[in-house]
Amino acid sequence: MAVLVSGGAGYIGSHMVLELLDRGEKVVVLDNLSTGFWWAIPPEATFIQGDVGDQELVEKLIAEHGVTALAHFAARIVVPESVSDPLGYYFNNTVKTRALIESAVRGGVKHVIFSSTAAVYGEPAVSPVPEEIALNPINPYGRSKLMSEWMLQDAAKAHGFSYIALRYFNVAGADPKGRSGQSSPNATHLIKVASQAALGQRDGLTIFGTDYATPDGTCVRDYIHVTDLARAHLAALDHLRDGGTSLTLNCGYGRGYSVKEVTEVVKKVSGIDFPVTLAARRPGDPASLIARADRIQAELGWRPQHDDLEEIVGQALAWEEKLRMKNASA
Incomplete structure (x- = not known):
């Protein structure tokens, strides 16, 4: 019984791999390394360099490793880039996800955890944002993910597997163990x-x-620690394995910080007053996105362990310093 992690060499996927391995799961990572790093994958995991849209490869991996669950992270995620390259985003995030779902169905995969996004809400009329609000993504990134949610929902009903779609808010920080x-x-x-x-x-x-239209004029976001997010995926996997129903859930803390507030926290924690330039808005950025996060706690029993912006920033800074030393010695 193995878990296939697509995009497991990337930022969030690599943290999911760590959490799975920490509790003794068998893990297979599929990543094309377009944005991920081979060295981010622990040797205890089986790594295959390849594309999620390669159905022959995916179906072979499912059969060879006895994959019963899929955690799908592989995607392009930059909102302004999606505005300038919408077809690229629909191909990578939607068309390839459709291929991956079909491969999972053919291979008899029982459970799917999908990496979705708060971008499906667009400019929500209420804050914090509940899952049941009308969905109106304002950029191709959000639309590409919403289409994938619809495909997953329809395929699960037709083919008898269960899934959880997790709508991330802003992911930040680094593994506390470095x-x-x-x-x-x-x-x-x-x-x-x-x-x-x-x-x-x-x-x-x-x-x-x-x-x-925010208190200080800059965008407001709900920042969730990447390890808390990975553990939400573990809770989702346990829910499905225990026979739980398919769900779509927000992943956030229910509290927002503005860009200016985050900038000041980084300056405080680092002790460095770096230059800040003010510029015009970027296309596709909503003013405020804050999660209503009570449902994930009620449904999955998930509780944040790193809900502190200074801790998140401190670990992000420590990781940047580790990367600097790694690159300097390479």
């Missing part, structure tokens, strides 16, 4: 970029948009 973190040098995550600015790896930080 084993993994956000490793892409050009990632657009705010805390990643601000940490690089604090450590002198960027000239500074640019804040995009200061005229939003």
Whole structure:
């Protein structure tokens, strides 16, 4: 009985792999390394370099390793990039997910955990955002993920497997043991970029948009620690294995911080007052996204363990320093 983790060499996927291995699961990682890193995969996991859209390969892996559950992380995730390259996002996030679901069905996979996003909500009329609100994504990234949610829901009804779609809010931080973190040098995550600015790896930080309808004019987001998020996936897997019904759930803390507030926390924790530039809004960015997070706690018994912005920032900074030393010795 193995768990197939697509995108397991990436940021969130690698943390899921660590959590699975920590409790003795058999793990198979499939990643094309377009944004992931081979060294992020522990040797205890079986790693295959390949694409989730390669159905022959996926079906072979399911059969050879006795895969009974799939955790699907592989995707493109940059909102402005999705606006400029919508067809690329629909192909990578939607078409390939359809192929992966079909392969899972053919291979008899019983449980699927899908990496979705708060971007499916668009500009929600209420905050915090409940799962049952009308969905109206405002960018191709969110639309590509919503289409995948629909496909998963329909396929599960038709073919008898169960699934949980987890709608992430803003993921941040790094493994508390220092084993993994956000490793892409050009990632657009705010805390990643601000940490690089604090450590002198960027000239500074640019804040995009200061005229939003928020308390200080900058975007507000709900930041969830990546390890808490990985453990939400474990709770989802346990729920499905225990015969639980298919669910769609928010993953967040129910509290938001503005871009300016996060920037000040990074400056405080790092002790460095790095330059900040103000710029116009980026296309596709909603003003505020904060999760209503009571349902995941009620349904899965999940409880955050790292709900502290200074801790999240501190571990992100520590990971950046570890990456700097790793790259310097390479």
